[in-house]
Amino acid sequence: MPVKEALAALLANAKPSADVEWLAIEDALGRVLAEDQLSVVDVPPQDNSAMDGYALNTAALGDKSVKRLRVSQRIPAGTAPQMLQPQTAARLFTGSEIPLGADAVVMQENTVAVDEGGEQWVEFLEVPVAGNNIRRRGQDVRAGQVVMPVGTRLQASHLGVLASVGIARVQVYRPIKVAVLATGDELVMPGNPLKPGQIYNSNLFTLRGLLQGLGCEIVMSSMVEDTREGTIAALQQASERADCIITSGGVSVGEEDHVKAAVESQGELKLWKLAIKPGKPMAFGYVNGKPLLGLPGNPSAVLVTFCILARPFLLKSMGVASVLPQQLFVEAGFSRTRAISRQEYLRVELVAGRAVLGHSQSSGVLSSAVTATGYLVVPAGAVVNEGDRLPFIPFSEVGI
Structure with missing residues (x-):
């Protein structure tokens, strides 16, 4: 066959199996979701800064020859800002919430902080563009969105996403x-x-x-x-x-x-x-x-x-929805003129993007699987010419 x-x-x-259980997400690595996971929050939950810098309304600079504004508030990440005062800037940091009235953030490397008479001012070394360096509310995940479907086998990145939307426990097979x-x-x-x-x-x-x-x-x-x-x-x-x-x-x-x-x-x-x-x-x-x-x-x-x-x-x-390994296409770094009647899985090492045969393809030799990086798939009845592009299954795709 x-x-x-x-x-x-x-x-x-x-x-x-229909046999399921509930687990805390910290215990769920490698387990398979038995139900869709929906977010109840937007991620991020509000507009926030992509970097350390200053928030401003770009219209405040207008055609001034000196591009500077007074700093009216400081917004550490995790604190709620006040509305931005007209003709001012707000000092903020990566992850800080954008104050109402601001439409851009200028990174601190493109500014100069100035202290004048006990007041903080900031000079801008670039012309800011509305929307710059702002991560919009819900740009990652929207409330009500299915963040992970049933049948997902949970890896580290999945656990991070679940945590980011506030999910602490999941139902798994x-x-x-x-x-x-x-x-x-x-x-x-x-x-x-x-x-x-x-x-x-x-x-x-x-x-x-x-x-x-x-x-x-x-x-x-x-x-x-x-x-x-x-x-x-x-x-x-x-x-x-x-x-x-x-x-x-x-x-x-x-x-x-x-x-x-x-x-x-x-x-x-x-x-x-x-x-x-x-x-x-x-x-x-x-x-x-x-x-x-x-x-x-x-x-x-x-x-x-x-x-x-x-x-x-x-x-x-186990309930996994996607069960087949991902395949790449790579060039054969060898030739073989004899075709065989069975589909063959050769242990190969990728060298400069080309598949090089392992030291032995005998079915009794296991050590070549240690030095190889994946299987090169040769269809039944096919000969192999050097440079032919053939399917390649990385060992990482099949758990080796």
Whole structure:
């Protein structure tokens, strides 16, 4: 199945939970809004100064040869001003409210302060223009405006905007519960000695890190023995505890690959085998009504299939409205004359705006993902000529 069709099928099966809770905004980073957020105030709430300087009515200077005015009041930020007296200026600061009667602010660098007989005067070194350096009421946000729609995944800038309109608490979706299962009798947990034929388990930790970055609640994280019975037992336990199950390995066609058969015996398999490289054995189905994402066993295939397919599914299941990563178009810094039948995701580094291949594209090599900065997407059946512009997905867009 082509990647685009597989992604559409996955998203069609992703059902956001209706389980919500209220959180203080300081505790809501990474959470997903369950309702629109409306402002009850204008931001800023009144016209204010964009810088330190002097407020005046531009008509007060007229055609005077000496452009100066008496300073009639001082307005610190956070205090209410008096109406501007005719033929005077007001000393004010960044964020100070503009007094009624003023129509411009001149920055202090373009003025000279003068003390004459105990009175403060200001000379203007530029001709002020009405509207200069004034931030108008509501220019950022208007009262009644939807500042953030339902489905927004809250980042630091979102929290700042919510605070700016006085919102202290938000209704958000509860995190989905995920079970992570790594299959393979050859796998050993880090910290233990390796025996002949064994390797350390990296997939469990890659997946845990990616899930934690999404804000999922990991309720089960374990290794599964390579037997049909052990796999079925682990899937049963996971389906009882989690909203979604993610496995690595066991979905190919080998004699020791038991996940596919175990899923089919306990539920249904809705898709299997994709036109993607790496990650062809990717599977999706249900175990006791709980969705299962069956990722391949090779470490880089786990990374690609999670980022491109599992991540959007999980985000939509969390209530996120926009789930696909942003893509750029960059020039290929290499050529490849051999086309392949699957859409390929190459680990590349951007050098002077061009995509340079990582040291290895093997699905068993994970270290090249550390030195790369993103995936270069090569469509199925395409050759690559140096200078071709191809889609590029920065790792920052997929949580790596």
